Amino acid sequence: MEITQVLRNSTLFGNLDTEVLAVVAGQLAPLYYGADELIFREGDLADCYFLIALGDVVLTKGSGIAQREICHLGAGSGFGEMGLVSDEPRSVTVCATVDTRLYRLNRDGFDALIDSEPYFARNVLHLLSGRLRSSDEVASQVLLRAHQGLIMSLSQLAESRDKETGGHLQRVRDYCVLLAKLMARHPLFEAEIDDHFIEALYHVSPLHDIGKVGIRDEVLLKPGKLTEQEYTEMKCHAEIGSRSLETVMQYCQLDMFRVAQNIVRSHHERYDGTGYPDGLTGNAIPLEARIMSLADVYDALRSRRPYKEPMGHEKAMQILLAGTNAAFDPQILPIMMENAAEFARIHDQYDGATGSPE
Numbered sequence: 410m411e412i413t414q415v416l417r418n419s420t421l422f423g424n425l426d427t428e429v430l431a432v433v434a435g436q437l438a439p440l441y442y443g444a445d446e447l448i449f450r451e452g453d454l455a456d457c458y459f460l461i462a463l464g465d466v467v468l469t470k471g472s473g474i475a476q477r478e479i480c481h482l483g484a485g486s487g488f489g490e491m492g493l494v495s496d497e498p499r500s501v502t503v504c505a506t507v508d509t510r511l512y513r514l515n516r517d518g519f520d521a522l523i524d525s526e527p528y529f530a531r532n533v534l535h536l537l538s539g540r541l542r543s544s545d546e547v548a549s550q551v552l553l554r555a556h557q558g559l560i561m562s563l564s565q566l567a568e569s570r571d572k573e574t575g576g577h578l579q580r581v582r583d584y585c586v587l588l589a590k591l592m593a594r595h596p597l598f599e600a601e602i603d604d605h606f607i608e609a610l611y612h613v614s615p616l617h618d619i620g621k622v623g624i625r626d627e628v629l630l631k632p633g634k635l636t637e638q639e640y641t642e643m644k645c646h647a648e649i650g651s652r653s654l655e656t657v658m659q660y661c662q663l664d665m666f667r668v669a670q671n672i673v674r675s676h677h678e679r680y681d682g683t684g685y686p687d688g689l690t691g692n693a694i695p696l697e698a699r700i701m702s703l704a705d706v707y708d709a710l711r712s713r714r715p716y717k718e719p720m721g722h723e724k725a726m727q728i729l730l731a732g733t734n735a736a737f738d739p740q741i742l743p744i745m746m747e748n749a750a751e752f753a754r755i756h757d758q759y760d761g762a763t764g765s766p767e
């Protein structure tokens with residue numbers, strides 16, 4: 410392809426006058442790179458701009474296990490403008506992924522165009538703002554996936570100590586999300602519950618008993634009823650879990666982790682203040698923990714345990730109702746009652762190792 414045609418097809422030079430393009434074409438030096446060949450490395454001196462005539466390059470950041478791909482660029486795209494504009498070293502590493510033909514424009518030629526061609530300067534600005542936006546999006550996606558991965562692996566760790574409750578984590582997650590969605594439509598809670606809150610609940614509710622990893626096997630896995638001392642020990646799981654989430658929060662004050670910590674610490678609080686570990690009363694118990702406590706107790710009632718048979722849906726609901734005002738938020742429970750069949754359906758859907766009385 411003619412060099413001026415390559416310029417015409419490019420985002421940075423495409424709308425410049427023909428005479429200007431001819432001058433630029435005279436300054437371009439052709440270069441060839443084979444597959445996997447390094448073009449420049451992050452931290453290198455930035456002294457030129459590259460325009461891709463043919464082929465494909467990959468931009469990466471970091472090295473070793475921290476290396477992450479930013480994007481691929483093909484014919485008509487260019488790279489290297491960031492270092493020239495900012496007078497900083499290269500911010501990425503660029504490698505050819507296939508046989509690639511480039512044109513190189515040195516710094517003087519690039520700077521002269523910025524000074525003399527308003528269209529070129531505007532194109533560069535446009536390109537830079539686009540790059541900034543997309544690298545922001547990539548970074549937040551990477552971060553979000555890292556957070557979700559962390560939460561998921563912690564949940565699996567919690568579950569690995571408590572295999573007898575098969576299906577419990579999925580069911581509790583679904584009860585919590587269903588309840589929160591129903592509450593979001595209710596005038597009493599619509600201001601407090603938004604999509605972010607519901608998404609956080611979905612991801613972090615399986616963590617509620619993460620602190621059980623710190624409880625001795627003889628207590629955690631005891632087939633019979635716990636003695637008073639063992640029960641006291643078991644109750645420590647709320648604080649043990651809360652401390653591990655606190656450590657996470659020291660590194661990252663993300664809403665999702667705050668919701669997680671509230672659930673982990675306060676899911677055994679009772680509305681009347683007789684719960685643990687803090688004896689919180691009423692609305693002082695975080696909303697996410699009030700939701701979790703209903704979901705957790707409903708599922709526990711309906712599940713087989715070494716010391717008890719599973720209970721039917723109606724009976725479980727009666728017991729929850731009896732606990733209104735004492736254990737559960739009297740404003741949330743009616744919302745659950747009105748939609749009781751949906752909770753029963755979730756239970757039946759995941760009903761596996763826990764068994765069902767019917």
Ligand SMILES: [Fe+2]
Nearest residue numbers: 617618676677
């Ligand atoms: Fe618990």
Ligand SMILES: [Fe+2]
Nearest residue numbers: 577617618705
């Ligand atoms: Fe639980």
